[in-house]
Amino acid sequence: MDTVEEVKNYHVLVVGRRDYIIDNVRKILAPKGFEVLAAMSDSDVFDTLKSKTIDVLFLGGSVEPNSKRDFAEFIEEYSPSTKMIEHFGGPATILAEVQAALLQK
Numbered sequence: 681m682d683t684v685e686e687v688k689n690y691h692v693l694v695v696g697r698r699d700y701i702i703d704n705v706r707k708i709l710a711p712k713g714f715e716v717l718a719a720m721s722d723s724d725v726f727d728t729l730k731s732k733t734i735d736v737l738f739l740g741g742s743v744e745p746n747s748k749r750d751f752a753e754f755i756e757e758y759s760p761s762t763k764m765i766e767h768f769g770g771p772a773t774i775l776a777e778v779q780a781a782l783l784q785k
Contacts, residue, residue, distance in 0.1 A: 691717065692735065692736045692737075695725055698740075701740040735762065736762070736764075736781050737751060737763070738777075740767060
């Protein structure tokens with residue numbers, strides 16, 4: 681996956697505590713071929729991780745530290761191929777951050 685054109689069928693679960701965070705990420709990734717799923721609560725995250733193959737768990741800056749820890753522990757045990765990233769910047773870096781996560785081994 682060296683270029684945006686090669687991105688197809690990757691599933692990104694966006695976790696945000698506010699709708700606009702999820703909407704902004706979806707607007708950036710969906711046109712590039714990503715399937716973008718959303719979760720606003722921890723239980724939504726766990727339910728989705730249990731029921732779907734998620735390539736990237738994308739955490740908005742509003743996600744609490746204890747939730748981040750719980751997600752990381754769950755992924756380590758049950759979904760080790762899922763990459764988890766935390767996003768703190770503006771929208772300009774979202775696509776690059778997701779692509780970098782997918783390139784990690």
